[in-house]
Amino acid sequence: MLNFKQILENEETLDPQNWAEMRQIGHQMIDDMMDYLQNIAQKPVWQPIPNAVKQTLKQPLPQQAEPLNDIYNSFKTNILPYPKGNIHPRFWSWVQGTGTPFAMLAEMLAAGMNSNVAIGEHSAMYVEQQVIEWCKQLLHYPNSASGLLLSGASMANITALIVARNAHEGTNVRKEGLPIASKMVLYASAETHSCIQRAAEVIGIGSNGVRKVNVDEQYKLDITHLTQLITADKAAGLTPFCVVGNAGTVNTGAIDPLTDIAKVCKTENLWFHVDGAFGALAKLVPEYQAELQAIEQADSIAFDLHKWLYMPYEVACVLIKNAQHHRNAFALQPSYLLSHERGLAAGPDPFGNYGMELSRGFKALKVWMSLKEHGSEKFARLIRQNIAQAFYLADLITHQPYLELVAPVTLNIVCFRFNPPNIQLSPDELNELNKEILMCLHEQGLSAPSSTILNNKYVIRMANVNHRSRKSDFEALVQDTLSLGLALLNKKQA
Numbered sequence: 093m094l095n096f097k098q099i100l101e102n103e104e105t106l107d108p109q110n111w112a113e114m115r116q117i118g119h120q121m122i123d124d125m126m127d128y129l130q131n132i133a134q135k136p137v138w139q140p141i142p143n144a145v146k147q148t149l150k151q152p153l154p155q156q157a158e159p160l161n162d163i164y165n166s167f168k169t170n171i172l173p174y175p176k177g178n179i180h181p182r183f184w185s186w187v188q189g190t191g192t193p194f195a196m197l198a199e200m201l202a203a204g205m206n207s208n209v210a211i212g213e214h215s216a217m218y219v220e221q222q223v224i225e226w227c228k229q230l231l232h233y234p235n236s237a238s239g240l241l242l243s244g245a246s247m248a249n250i251t252a253l254i255v256a257r258n259a260h261e262g263t264n265v266r267k268e269g270l271p272i273a274s275k276m277v278l279y280a281s282a283e284t285h286s287c288i289q290r291a292a293e294v295i296g297i298g299s300n301g302v303r304k305v306n307v308d309e310q311y312k313l314d315i316t317h318l319t320q321l322i323t324a325d326k327a328a329g330l331t332p333f334c335v336v337g338n339a340g341t342v343n344t345g346a347i348d349p350l351t352d353i354a355k356v357c358k359t360e361n362l363w364f365h366v367d368g369a370f371g372a373l374a375k376l377v378p379e380y381q382a383e384l385q386a387i388e389q390a391d392s393i394a395f396d397l398h399k400w401l402y403m404p405y406e407v408a409c410v411l412i413k414n415a416q417h418h419r420n421a422f423a424l425q426p427s428y429l430l431s432h433e434r435g436l437a438a439g440p441d442p443f444g445n446y447g448m449e450l451s452r453g454f455k456a457l458k459v460w461m462s463l464k465e466h467g468s469e470k471f472a473r474l475i476r477q478n479i480a481q482a483f484y485l486a487d488l489i490t491h492q493p494y495l496e497l498v499a500p501v502t503l504n505i506v507c508f509r510f511n512p513p514n515i516q517l518s519p520d521e522l523n524e525l526n527k528e529i530l531m532c533l534h535e536q537g538l539s540a541p542s543s544t545i546l547n548n549k550y551v552i553r554m555a556n557v558n559h560r561s562r563k564s565d566f567e568a569l570v571q572d573t574l575s576l577g578l579a580l581l582n583k584k585q586a
């Protein structure tokens with residue numbers, strides 16, 4: 093049996109034995125990170141990880157303590173120099189945010205408090221409530237809506253779709269689950285993010301229950317095709333329940349005709365969900381308010397704060413117009429989670445009643461501190477600046493005969509390729525050439541756009557949610573793409 097008396101004579105803790113040493117290394121870390129962020133533009137946007145470095149990350153489990161300084165030095169030599177690059181001014185891959193120095197410090201404070209924001213009477217619960225209120229105000233979403241912070245838009249989207257599914261099926265689905273041959277059908281454009289399909293698969297709709305609605309030449313959902321599909325499905329005895337509209341598609345930044353979708357949903361009595369992972373926040377920009385106004389009519393909206401609000405990972409938000417539907421989809425009250433009238437176990441309605449997670453970190457603090465640091469108007473200006481930069485890049489490309497704009501630019505995403513005039517290259521050769529250009533841009537640490545495929549064309553894709561990018565960075569992207577393209581072409585012809 094465990095000899096508890098002996099153990100208790102030698103009690104230990106994970107707190108430092110030497111607080112002065114911990115304090116000193118903490119100060120050092122802050123200084124180092126501030127230097128790092130301040131000088132980030134001088135570094136390559138990305139660099140390959142040497143094999144020797146990778147080996148240092150394949151070590152056996154440490155069983156004994158190592159000195160703090162050794163650990164920190166190992167971080168500085170083996171981890172910090174090989175980042176993804178998304179804090180760099182020339183990073184425009186996928187849709188990835190940059191973060192900010194003050195929000196980094198907020199993360200440290202949140203980690204220090206180590207609040208578990210699930211239940212109880214404590215400040216973090218109210219900070220999150222405050223941030224959710226601010227999120228509604230940012231989008232002019234109704235005050236009475238409910239909301240939750242989540243790790244990302246994938247989680248925010250699935251949370252909304254669970255509510256949509258349950259609101260349609262009533263309480264049965266919580267008790268009985270969905271029948272294997274569910275007849276529920278969800279509609280979203282062919283350009284919709286893969287997380288919607290995955291969500292549909294996970295919540296029992298199945299990928300067969302997801303209708304991919306055609307898009308027009310601007311990559312926006314074709315509303316006629318949507319209504320045709322709904323009519324056909326109803327005639328076939330299926331149960332349409334939800335339409336997902338995109339406020340900014342991941343490939344090209346297209347904004348679906350949200351007002352028209354809202355009308356269809358109203359007529360057909362369907363749940364209107366908006367995936368506004370990044371684009372929803374363009375609603376802060378005066379020129380985009382009309383096009384995004386219908387977000388206010390949506391039954392639910394999912395959007396990231398780690399994309400176009402520039403927050404450090406992870407944080408996203410889901411808002412649900414009907415708070416009762418939201419709560420009905422998730423609320424449970426086990427005996428160990430009773431809410432009390434007073435004391436620590438009192439407090440707001442537990443967040444666990446509004447989503448899948450119970451233990452949750454203090455994601456709200458960085459948002460709360462950052463919105464105060466800059467004010468919403470500054471964020472609106474930066475989003476507007478990112479869009480202007482995308483138009484500027486598109487303009488440079490249009491005036492450059494060796495480059496081709498492959499999709500219309502409507503928001504912050506530019507899809508283009510190197511396509512030399514007067515030289516006959518097959519579609520495959522063009523695709524290969526552009527893929528090679530992209531890999532060289534990365535390997536040489538010049539810039540980091542990503543890629544996608546549009547109508548079988550491999551394109552270089554620049555998605556801008558970067559508050560550090562400057563006009564000159566886009567000029568460099570054009571120049572580097574050209575030089576690499578021409579060099580590769582010469583090599584090929586030699």
Ligand SMILES: *Cc1c(COP(=O)(O)O)cnc(C)c1O
Pocket residue numbers: 187243244245246247285287340341342367368369370396408
């Ligand atoms: C990024 C993105 C998602 C997924 O968001 P995560 O935060 O990565 O989970 C969903 N939809 C769109 C349109 C996106 O751009």
